[in-house]
Amino acid sequence: MSKDYRRAGPSRPAPRRKQGRSCLWSFMLGCMLGAFGVSLYWTQDSSDEAISTAGLPPKAERAAPAPPSFEFENLLRETEVDIGRGPPAPPPAPRPEPPAAAEQLPAEPPSVPTSPNGRGFLVQVGSFRRAADAERLKAELALLGISSRVQTARVASGETYHRVRAGPYADRGAVDKVRNLLKKNGKESMVVPIK
Numbered sequence: 001m002s003k004d005y006r007r008a009g010p011s012r013p014a015p016r017r018k019q020g021r022s023c024l025w026s027f028m029l030g031c032m033l034g035a036f037g038v039s040l041y042w043t044q045d046s047s048d049e050a051i052s053t054a055g056l057p058p059k060a061e062r063a064a065p066a067p068p069s070f071e072f073e074n075l076l077r078e079t080e081v082d083i084g085r086g087p088p089a090p091p092p093a094p095r096p097e098p099p100a101a102a103e104q105l106p107a108e109p110p111s112v113p114t115s116p117n118g119r120g121f122l123v124q125v126g127s128f129r130r131a132a133d134a135e136r137l138k139a140e141l142a143l144l145g146i147s148s149r150v151q152t153a154r155v156a157s158g159e160t161y162h163r164v165r166a167g168p169y170a171d172r173g174a175v176d177k178v179r180n181l182l183k184k185n186g187k188e189s190m191v192v193p194i195k
Contacts, residue, residue: 120168121175122192125182127163134162141166144185146178168194 125141125148128134134150141148141164148166155161169175175191182189 120170120194121172122165122167122194123169123175123178123182123189124192125164125166125187125189127161129159129161131162134164137164140187144181146181165192 126134126137128137131150131152138148138150146166148164151163151165153161153163166178167175169178179189179191
């Protein structure tokens with residue numbers, strides 16, 4: 001047997017109410033209550049001022065407020081120091097006389113003495129194409145307490161390199177101390193024997 005779909009109709013859910021209007025009315029009611037509370041607060045605050053000023057004389061008769069006083073001006077005047085009354089200046093140190101023409105200093109700093117047989121060791125910390133990089137490394141080594149110098153060398157390809165070397169050192173023990181200090185500070189090095 002066939003079913004009559006015109007009378008039964010599809011099962012539909014009941015229509016829902018729109019929530020938008022109830023939220024709008026709640027918002028409007030909250031704004032009105034807030035405005036009422038603010039206006040009530042302002043009227044009470046202004047009435048308190050009217051009550052508190054009723055017993056005082058008019059503004060024209062009031063005394064002017066005292067100017068602010070700053071204490072630091074007095075402290076500065078009390079701790080003033082006259083420089084002219086200080087202890088006497090020490091006498092100037094004698095200046096060393098410039099060396100005579102025969103005693104001119106050499107262009108390179110004198111090297112640390114090596115072993116009696118003329119052998120020793122240098123510690124090379126870096127080799128750079130730019131002189132500025134070599135000078136920067138030399139300054140870093142000076143901060144570590146290692147005296148070094150920059151040597152300029154031209155290699156077979158014709159390029160110029162700037163080598164940063166410390167030493168010479170007479171024995172292997174001094175070389176190991178310097179290399180350990182460099183290693184602790186993250187610097188690689190290599191030993192160059194002097195013959």
